Amino acid sequence: MNIAPIVKLVRAYDATEWEIFISEWQKGLQGYASVKRLGGAGDHGRDVVGLCGPEACQGVWDNYQCKHYEVPLSTAKACEDAGKIIFHAFRGEFAAPRACCFVAPRGPTTELRDLLLNPAKFRASVIATWNTRVSGRVIAGQKHDLTGKLLAYVEAYDFTSFRYATLDEILDDHRRTAYWAARFNGALPPAPAGVAPKDIVPKETVYVGKLLEVYSEVSGIPLNSPADLAAHANWREDLQKHRVRFYDAEAFMAHYRDQTEPGTIEDFADQIFDAIDPAMAAEVGAHPRLTAALSVAGQAAPASVLAPRAKVRVKQGVCHQLANDDRLTWKL
Known part of the structure; x- marks a missing residue:
């Protein structure tokens, strides 16, 4: 900077x-x-x-x-x-x-x-x-x-x-x-990119499980664990993209937690939730709900000192953090 x-x-x-x-x-x-x-x-x-x-x-x-x-x-x-x-x-x-x-x-x-x-x-x-x-x-x-x-x-x-x-x-x-x-009016240093480990770890269980529900509904095939994606390259690659988003959001929140006033990162996540919540009201399939949430989150402009540093991938990753906390789900 x-x-x-x-x-x-x-x-x-x-x-x-x-x-x-x-x-x-x-x-x-x-x-x-x-x-x-x-x-x-x-x-x-x-x-x-x-x-x-x-x-x-x-x-x-x-x-x-x-x-x-x-x-x-x-x-x-x-x-x-x-x-x-x-x-x-x-x-x-x-x-x-x-x-x-x-x-x-x-x-x-x-x-x-x-x-x-x-x-x-x-x-x-x-x-x-x-x-x-x-x-x-x-x-x-x-x-x-x-x-x-x-x-x-x-x-x-x-x-x-x-x-x-x-x-x-x-x-x-x-x-x-x-x-x-x-x-300094939000003149924050940039956050590092997240690093998704090769294997899925326990803290990812909830949001990954909800993504598997999306893949199951679209494919019509029960996909109950990441191992079930072995024969489905498209879903396997899609899951990895979502994991990158999740870990970028994790790194972003961790980086700014101690550099901002208490409650700042929580408020940032709440504003992302408020932006996508109306899109979650539609009773549509799991995949349209997921894509709608990611689209809205990516365009969201939270009133926060963190906003200038939040890339689209970070804001979309917050969706998976919210899903991980059971504040969002994709399959009704």
């Missing part, structure tokens, strides 16, 4: 929307007990936090420093923000975070990137700029120079906890969350 328009859009966010976007990223990955936005006056350097347990910021937690600027994040600004976190951890406002990740839509400068990849050098940079960049900014109206116990604390602080994430990395994660479709 073309990610360039999305990058441009995200870079145009204001600071608040950037924080919301970052909180979605972490909520969607479901790696924390809770994710909270704390950015604002008195946040002590915490913008978005990922909490690992009930102890919240007094226990294990990660900090996401959200820096939305028109230029890459500079070393000077990062040293200032790192200093705030270290200072307030020193004062006992919270436990030192397990990780502190700088997130800026244009990333860090080359200089800052190299420092964050070399914790000892980043520590040296923070210490060197503390009295000019940090001491007067940690608490309004006060100055806290780097001396005594504070200096010892900074020197012993675990600077490997400071890191950065690029916008490409964030977007790659975000598009696998349930927030992506709603935020």
